[in-house]
Amino acid sequence: MIKPTTYFKTLVSAAVLSVSIFSIQAHAETQYVADTLQVPLRSGMGNQYRIVHRGLPSGTKLELIKTASDDSDVEWAQVRTSGGLEGWIRTQYLLNEPTAAIKLANLEQKMSQLDGDQTELLDTNEALESKNNQLEEQLAQLQDDYQQTNSEFAELRKLSASTVALNEQYKKLNENYQLLQTRAEVLKTDNERLKNSQRYQEWIVGAGILLGGVILSLILQSFGRRKRRSEWG
Known part of the structure; x- marks a missing residue:
């Protein structure tokens, strides 16, 4: 039979443990593993060869020269960097x-x-x-x-x-x-003609009157002479 004191201690420990776990979970943060790698470039196919470059960062552009396998059937690739450095690297670190x-x-x-x-x-x-x-x-x-x-x-x-x-x-x-x-102008010309014709007629009439007066005077004078001659005779 479990003693009340022991049971109470067990409950307290469980409660403290629960609070601790809850506190740890409440303060936990999400983390991610970085994908950056530093791959060494060696002078030959194997880890026993010297390192000619301490670490090529992931994403480094390399020129592939050839591939081969070592005694442990590990596949290696001979590569050349953009700076002209040549060496060997495991093919597992290479991507197409x-x-x-x-x-x-x-x-x-x-x-x-x-x-x-x-x-x-x-x-x-x-x-x-x-x-x-x-x-x-x-x-x-x-x-x-x-x-x-x-x-x-x-x-x-x-x-x-x-x-x-x-x-x-x-x-x-x-x-x-x-x-x-x-x-x-035509009427003016006709008017001039009429005026000239009227003047001519007036001249003719005047001349006729004058000539008639002269003839009448001569006739009267002729009658007067005859009368005087009859009185003398």
């Missing part, structure tokens, strides 16, 4: 494509470039919208100018039509004036 970190960096670079391109496109779009608004304003102004010019042209056409009509009326009036002037 860049690592996830490099891909992520490239992706981040592309994303940054895309963000820059997007910002540039947004700026270009904003500039194009501003230019479009300016063009719309210019178009509206041109439309107003066109309407005004069209109205002025219509007025000019009316004035032109009126000018043509006035010109035609002027031509007709000028023709009528010339005709009336010709008739006036």
